[in-house]
Amino acid sequence: MRNVTKDNITDVFMGYMGDDVNPRLREVMGSLVSHLHAFAKEVNLTHAEWEQGIAFLERTGDISDKERHEFVLLSDVLGLSSLVDMINTQSEGTSSSVLGPFHISGAPPLDIGGDMKGRFEGPVLLSEGIVKDTDGEPIEGATVDIWQTAPNGLYSSQDPDQDTYSFHGLQTTGPDGRYAFTSVKPVEYEVPTDGPIGEFFEACGRHAWRPSHLHFIVKADGFKSLVTEVFPDDDPYLDKDTVFGVRDDLVMSYQQMPAGSFPDGFALSGQVDEAYLRVDFDLVLVKG
Ligand code: BEZ
Ligand code: FE
Numbered sequence: 001m002r003n004v005t006k007d008n009i010t011d012v013f014m015g016y017m018g019d020d021v022n023p024r025l026r027e028v029m030g031s032l033v034s035h036l037h038a039f040a041k042e043v044n045l046t047h048a049e050w051e052q053g054i055a056f057l058e059r060t061g062d063i064s065d066k067e068r069h070e071f072v073l074l075s076d077v078l079g080l081s082s083l084v085d086m087i088n089t090q091s092e093g094t095s096s097s098v099l100g101p102f103h104i105s106g107a108p109p110l111d112i113g114g115d116m117k118g119r120f121e122g123p124v125l126l127s128e129g130i131v132k133d134t135d136g137e138p139i140e141g142a143t144v145d146i147w148q149t150a151p152n153g154l155y156s157s158q159d160p161d162q163d164t165y166s167f168h169g170l171q172t173t174g175p176d177g178r179y180a181f182t183s184v185k186p187v188e189y190e191v192p193t194d195g196p197i198g199e200f201f202e203a204c205g206r207h208a209w210r211p212s213h214l215h216f217i218v219k220a221d222g223f224k225s226l227v228t229e230v231f232p233d234d235d236p237y238l239d240k241d242t243v244f245g246v247r248d249d250l251v252m253s254y255q256q257m258p259a260g261s262f263p264d265g266f267a268l269s270g271q272v273d274e275a276y277l278r279v280d281f282d283l284v285l286v287k288g
Contacts, residue, residue, distance in 0.1 A: 009037060010033065010034045010038075013037075017030075056196055056199070059196045060195070063195040063196065067157055068195075069101040070195055072099075072100075073191060074200075076100065076101075076191070077197055077201070077242060077243060082097070083244075085098065085227075092284070092286055093134060093226065093285055094226055094283050094284045095228065095247040095249050095250055096226055096227050097245040097246075097250060098245045099217075100243070102147070102155035102157055102158070103145075103217070104157060108168070108170065109170050109171075110170060110171050111171075112173075112174065112179065112180050113180050113182075113265050113269075114169060114171070114182075114267050115181065115266070115267040116148075116167050116168075116181055116182065117183050120184050121184075122151040122184035122185055123185040123276065124182060124185075124262075124268070124272050124274070124276040125183050125184060125185045126180075126181075126182050126262075126278045126279075127180070127183065127214065127278075127279045127281070128178065128179060128280060128281075129178070129280055129283060130282045131177045131179060131220065131285065132177050132283070132284055132285070133286075134286060134287070138175070138176055138178070139220045139223065139285060140175045141172060141220060142220035142223075143172050143219050144170070144172075144218050144283070145169075145170050146168070146169050146179075146181065146215065147169075148213070148214050149167065149186060149187060149189055150184070153187050153188070153189030153190070154189070155167070156168065167184075169181060179283075180266070182272075183214075185212070185254070185277055186212040186213055188210060188211055188235060188236065189209070191242060193208045207240070209237045209240070210241055210243060210245070211231050211235035211236070211238045211246065212231065212232060213230060213245070214229060216229065216230070224285065224288040226283065228250060229245060230252050230281050231245075231251050232251075232252060232253065232254050232279075233252065234253075252280075254277040254279055256277065257276050259273060260273060262276060
């Protein structure tokens with residue numbers, strides 16, 4: 001097409017694609033570009049605004065590296081990561097939720113009943129549940145990769161004062177499907193605001209807070225992997241998670257357990273005399 005216009009540019013773009021291009025790529029790319037063109041026309045995008053957008057994306061790329069995934073964070077704060085999760089979630093199982101940029105692979109094995117609290121101060125949290133299928137049958141040999149922030153609201157990869165794998169552990173379920181560990185009560189925290197996403201929050205009048213949560217990746221042979229998080233029902237940010245991760249079935253309640261009631265079978269058994277918190281949360285995997 002020689003005379004490209006505002007009205008035909010999307011069709012011209014589509015016409016430039018090769019005949020043998022992957023049909024899914026054609027569908028995704030065609031839709032993306034037609035929405036992009038429609039957006040620019042709808043808002044009458046100016047040169048200055050286009051330049052600002054390009055510069056923002058460049059800064060997002062500049063700050064990114066192997067450890068800092070600013071584009072993932074951008075996707076998270078735009079709601080895209082959560083939308084993709086919801087589009088692909090199986091309704092019968094536990095809902096999935098954002099992975100976030102702070103998961104690190106290679107977490108050390110954590111015995112059932114093991115402890116992640118270590119030397120850190122803060123309320124003891126005992127967390128346990130069953131990994132099961134949608135018929136309620138326990139799943140043996142499931143791996144549960146667990147991670148959370150330290151009481152200062154930082155993940156180990158953000159905090160030079162923590163060991164690489166502090167507040168990270170990998171449990172493998174036995175025949176009863178049970179996972180169980182102790183930790184510190186998670187805290188709410190702000191996602192990183194020292195880069196372009198901080199500018200985005202500022203410009204949009206938005207806060208950077210996430211409600212407190214525990215992260216899980218659950219895998220088992222013959223089942224779809226589950227990436228999720230659980231949130232306490234009394235968290236002040238439950239209704240305003242800046243990355244849109246909260247789902248009804250991921251909200252749990254802490255039970256306040258009295259002093260002197262800490263059970264046997266945990267690494268901390270015999271060492272916790274004070275009151276502590278307990279949460280029971282089952283993780284349901286879908287076959288596939
Ligand atoms: C997280 O929960 O670790 C997280 C998720 C999205 C963005 C930033 C952090
Ligand atoms: Fe998190």
